Amino acid sequence: MKKEFCALALLLALLAGGLLNARYLRGFTAGLNEKLSRSQELCEAGDAAGALALAREAAGDWRARELYAGVFIRHAETDAVTDAFLSLLGELESGEAGAAQGLYAGLAARIENLYNMERVSLGSVF
Amino acid sequence: MTIIIIRTLTVYCALVVFMRLMGKRQLSELELPELAVAVLIADLGAHPLQDIGIPLMNGLLPIAVLFCCEVLISGAALKFPRLRSALFGRPSFLIREGRIVQSEMRRCRFTPDELAEQLRSKNIGDLSQVQYAILETDGELNAVLYPQYRPATAGDLGLVTGDGGYPMIVVNDGRVLSGNLRALGRDERWLRRELKRFGISAAREAYLLVADRNGATYCAPMEAKR
Numbered sequence: 001m002k003k004e005f006c007a008l009a010l011l012l013a014l015l016a017g018g019l020l021n022a023r024y025l026r027g028f029t030a031g032l033n034e035k036l037s038r039s040q041e042l043c044e045a046g047d048a049a050g051a052l053a054l055a056r057e058a059a060g061d062w063r064a065r066e067l068y069a070g071v072f073i074r075h076a077e078t079d080a081v082t083d084a085f086l087s088l089l090g091e092l093e094s095g096e097a098g099a100a101q102g103l104y105a106g107l108a109a110r111i112e113n114l115y116n117m118e119r120v121s122l123g124s125v126f
Numbered sequence: 127m128t129i130i131i132i133r134t135l136t137v138y139c140a141l142v143v144f145m146r147l148m149g150k151r152q153l154s155e156l157e158l159p160e161l162a163v164a165v166l167i168a169d170l171g172a173h174p175l176q177d178i179g180i181p182l183m184n185g186l187l188p189i190a191v192l193f194c195c196e197v198l199i200s201g202a203a204l205k206f207p208r209l210r211s212a213l214f215g216r217p218s219f220l221i222r223e224g225r226i227v228q229s230e231m232r233r234c235r236f237t238p239d240e241l242a243e244q245l246r247s248k249n250i251g252d253l254s255q256v257q258y259a260i261l262e263t264d265g266e267l268n269a270v271l272y273p274q275y276r277p278a279t280a281g282d283l284g285l286v287t288g289d290g291g292y293p294m295i296v297v298n299d300g301r302v303l304s305g306n307l308r309a310l311g312r313d314e315r316w317l318r319r320e321l322k323r324f325g326i327s328a329a330r331e332a333y334l335l336v337a338d339r340n341g342a343t344y345c346a347p348m349e350a351k352r
Contacts, residue, residue: 003147004201011194014187075179 021072022118028065029115032058033108040104043097051100052092059085073114081110130175133182137171140186144193157214157264163196214263221259224272234261245269290338297321297335300348310337320345 039054062069062085069078084107091100144167156164167189174185203210218230220241231241241259244267250256255275260268280287294306296317307317317329324345326332337343 001201003197007194007197007201011191011198014191014194071181071183074181074184 019120022115022120025072025115025118028061029111032061032111035061036104036108036111040101043092043100043104046097048092048095048097051097052089055085055088055092059089073117077110077114077117081107081114084110130178133178134175136182137175137185140189141167141171144189148193148196159199159213160196163192167192217263218261219258220261220267221253221256221269224254224257226253236261241267288340290340290342293336293338293342293344295334296337297329297332297345299333300330302329310339312337 035054035058039051042054043051062081088100088103088107091103170185170188174180174182199213203213218234219227220231220236245253245256248269250269255271256269257272258270262268294310296303296307302317320343321329321332326347331348332345333348334346335343
């Protein structure tokens with residue numbers, strides 16, 4: 001019976017871990033998107049330097065979680081987000097505010113998708 | 127390249143550990159839920175190895191979950207016979223009192239050819255000798271012959287046989303298994319004497335030596351290495 005209890009405990013721990021991971025990912029992606037959203041607002045207002053600083057901050061946050069992302073998220077998804085960050089930073093650094101506007105939306109959608117894949121819903125399960 | 131090697135070693139170790147924890151049943155005849163787990167685990171382990179873009183966790187986590195399910199289900203089946211019947215099914219009598227149960231044959235999708243084939247594989251050529259044929263839950267067909275066709279045992283013949291216990295390997299590829307030697311109640315002196323009887327001067331010259339408690343021994347000398 002001890003083996004069964006251990007298996008049940010492990011299963012519950014894995015389930016709890018999965019839920020915690022989803023919760024963490026929600027907070028993390030929401031934080032990134034909030035920074036990007038503020039960066040976009042500054043970009044629209046013509047504050048290119050402020051927009052670049054916030055976008056760099058968000059990219060730094062993303063890079064700081066590289067190990068976590070590599071372990072838990074499909075590498076194709078993480079690579080896509082990294083590429084999208086690099087493209088956005090490139091446009092902001094070159095002062096192309098107009099082109100950057102389109103990249104904000106794409107990057108935000110990719111980041112949101114990371115959480116959507118982990119979120120427990122009928123759509124993600126099936 | 128190195129990543130693939132490390133990932134392969136990790137998945138291999140995880141599979142060996144989980145299969146070991148699941149028990150020996152996974153290695154022999156599989157029941158339905160066990161077969162499902164075995165097939166799934168093999169596939170889950172292979173995917174992260176083929177595609178390094180998939181996190182290893184995506185392979186290891188489902189294996190751990192399946193391991194938990196297998197342990198829980200087999201434990202519950204042991205405790206609740208009804209659950210066991212529901213999950214694993216029940217043995218089916220394909221022949222009862224010498225009569226083929228045709229309804230059961232149809233239910234089990236078993237043709238007369240297959241029945242005869244399975245019985246032949248058990249050295250039973252004459253169906254009229256079979257009293258019961260049971261299709262077990264793991265898919266194995268077992269047959270019970272009428273008493274007059276069953277092989278005679280020493281008990282049937284009124285013979286008294288000496289019980290030498292379980293034959294144990296004492297020398298394996300030139301190495302003496304001291305634990306087995308002790309379990310047989312023998313010592314090194316006895317071993318040297320036995321080896322000498324077979325014309326062998328030292329244990330390293332014996333490939334295999336098996337003995338039982340009655341002193342019956344079998345010995346194969348080591349062949350010269352090429």
